[in-house]
Amino acid sequence: MEYLNFKLIIASVIYSVLGILILVLSFVVIEKLSPRMLWKEIVEEHNTALAILGAAFMIAVALIISSAIHG
Numbered sequence: 001m002e003y004l005n006f007k008l009i010i011a012s013v014i015y016s017v018l019g020i021l022i023l024v025l026s027f028v029v030i031e032k033l034s035p036r037m038l039w040k041e042i043v044e045e046h047n048t049a050l051a052i053l054g055a056a057f058m059i060a061v062a063l064i065i066s067s068a069i070h071g
Helices: 006-033 038-043 048-070
Strands: none
Touching (some): 006 038
16 A cells, blocks of 8 residues: 555646646747747648747756656
């Protein structure tokens, strides 16, 4: 029963939700700071370079968040 430590499970869920919220919030901030709407450029204009830039941004922020959570 050591594997089912509910304190650790709850902490993992809270940190996961917090990390996702920070990631979404940082994407919204970048969206507001950019001169054009990123989502419209990626989806409607098929801007591959901007899609790669957005993916790199999300991966970088996710790595920072995971490092902060896990220490």
